[in-house]
Amino acid sequence: xxxxxxxxxxxxxxxxVESPLxxxxxxxxxxxVTTASRVVLxxxxxxxxxxxxxxxxxxxxxxxxxxxxxLPGQPQGLVLDASGERSVQWLSPDEWLIIVPGGEEFELENxxxxxxxxxxxxxxxxxxxQTVLELSGEKAREVLMKSVVYDVHPSxxxxxxxxxxxxxxxxxxxxxxxxxxxxxxxxxxxxxYCYRWLLDAGxxxxxxxxx
Amino acid sequence: MxxxxxxxxxxxxxxxxxxxxxxxxxxxxxEPESCSDExxxxxxxxxxxxxxxxxxxxxxxxxxxxxxxxTRHTVTYEILxxxxxxxxxxxxxxxxxxxxxxxxxxxxxKQAGVRA
Ligand SMILES: [Zn+2]
Numbered sequence: 362x363x364x365x366x367x368x369x370x371x372x373x374x375x376x377x378v379e380s381p382l383x384x385x386x387x388x389x390x391x392x393x394v395t396t397a398s399r400v401v402l403x404x405x406x407x408x409x410x411x412x413x414x415x416x417x418x419x420x421x422x423x424x425x426x427x428x429x430x431x432l433p434g435q436p437q438g439l440v441l442d443a444s445g446e447r448s449v450q451w452l453s454p455d456e457w458l459i460i461v462p463g464g465e466e467f468e469l470e471n472x473x474x475x476x477x478x479x480x481x482x483x484x485x486x487x488x489x490x491q492t493v494l495e496l497s498g499e500k501a502r503e504v505l506m507k508s509v510v511y512d513v514h515p516s517x518x519x520x521x522x523x524x525x526x527x528x529x530x531x532x533x534x535x536x537x538x539x540x541x542x543x544x545x546x547x548x549x550x551x552x553x554y555c556y557r558w559l560l561d562a563g564x565x566x567x568x569x570x571x572x
Numbered sequence: 573m574x575x576x577x578x579x580x581x582x583x584x585x586x587x588x589x590x591x592x593x594x595x596x597x598x599x600x601x602x603e604p605e606s607c608s609d610e611x612x613x614x615x616x617x618x619x620x621x622x623x624x625x626x627x628x629x630x631x632x633x634x635x636x637x638x639x640x641x642x643t644r645h646t647v648t649y650e651i652l653x654x655x656x657x658x659x660x661x662x663x664x665x666x667x668x669x670x671x672x673x674x675x676x677x678x679x680x681x682k683q684a685g686v687r688a
Contacts, residue, residue: 398634436582443596454580510573510586524581527588527634 365474369467370486380406381552382493385571389557394569397560399500402559403432403571405493405544409466411459412452413473415482420457424449424474427469432457439523439536452535458534458546460493492552494545494559501543507562509535513543529558576630582639593629594621596641597656625665630654635672 382404396400413420421432430449433440438451450458461469470484478505496504505513511526512518513535522534531554534546547555560568599608601615620626629640636681643652643661645668652663 436580453638456636510588525635528587532634 363365367470367474368403368466370489371464372466376406380404381549382406382556385553385556386572388553389560391570391572392560392568394452394571395467395567398498398569399566400496400498400504400563400568402556402563402568403495405495405499406429406470407463407487408493408557409421409459409461409463410486410546411461411466411470411484411487412487413449413457413459413482414455414484415477415480416455417571419477419480420482422442423480424459427472427476428459428461436439437482439521441538445538448536448538449570450534452525452534460546474556490549491546492549494547494552494555496543496565497561501541503566504562504568505535508558509533511535528555531555574650576642577654578632578634578635579636579640579654581632585632585635588633589634591633592629593631593639596627596629622665625652625663625668627661627664 387487397550413424417432417434424430424432428442428447428449430440430442430447431453432449436451436454439448440450441448446457448463452458459466459469466488467487470486473484500511502515503536509526509528511524515551518524518537520537520540525532525534527533528535528545528547531551532548532554536544536546538544545555560570562568573588576587576590577584578590579686598615601611604612607615625648626644626646628644629639630642631637631639638657640654640656641659641661642654643663644650645652652668653661
């Protein structure tokens with residue numbers, strides 16, 4: 362076990378917790394999802410996000426033991442567990458993003474630290490700094506085509522791929538966990554901007570916000 | 573659209589994701605204290621400005637955020653290769669042979685306003 366000081370960012374204290382988009386919902390509204398909505402936006406707020414850095418071989422072994430998921434070794438790889446609730450994504454040759462259901466991240470971090478011991482690695486909880494926006498619906502890809510410089514055609518962006526790229530002058534991680542859903546991991550401080558951008562870009566497709 | 577191949581991401585990516593960081597392969601003096609002012613000044617401030625082959629440091633800023641090197645032709649702007657940090661270029665000013673000397677001359681002529 363390493364001697365790194367860790368702490369659980371979720372306290373037992375009774376503090377009201379708001380999603381990064383709480384302000385945007387109040388200020389910009391939440392267009393309802395109707396039968397005419399060909400794009401649906403849904404925030405998956407307050408998930409557990411961990412950045413894992415180190416050598417692929419050591420991390421892969423630890424991750425398979427503790428999370429039951431292989432570390433994606435190939436660039437732009439995204440691997441999900443059977444439930445689709447937990448994922449690991451390649452970000453750079455020595456860096457991966459783990460997303461787990463909110464509340465699991467601290468325990469997972471501790472288990473990984475215990476298993477990795479004195480190996481050369483780092484785990485950082487970045488859950489407070491970013492949030493996940495989910496786009497679905499037949500026109501989801503059209504909305505992305507207006508927003509990102511990356512080619513999101515299915516032949517170039519199959520399920521199981523994730524990239525970091527430019528989204529409307531901001532930075533975004535785009536992921537394709539399933540056939541009909543796109544995930545955008547955005548900075549918390551850019552969440553309002555991205556939300557309003559998506560409402561604008563999706564207006565012509567009758568975008569609705571699911572809560 | 574203008575694409576650059578990132579050797580770490582293993583695919584071509586939009587130029588907007590990258591930033592140039594100047595001349596590549598600049599080695600920091602091992603013992604700065606024993607450098608003369610001229611040697612240290614050369615290291616800090618003086619860069620090559622060749623007409624032709626140039627090795628440059630770039631960063632995939634919105635992407636994998638890794639630094640890598642590009643061999644670029646400063647007259648045609650053509651990117652001849654990209655390679656990882658720590659690697660050496662396979663194309664240098666000494667080894668570079670344009671596909672056709674005529675077309676190269678024509679391309680240079682088009683850039684007549686450019687002077688090294
Ligand atoms: Zn890259």
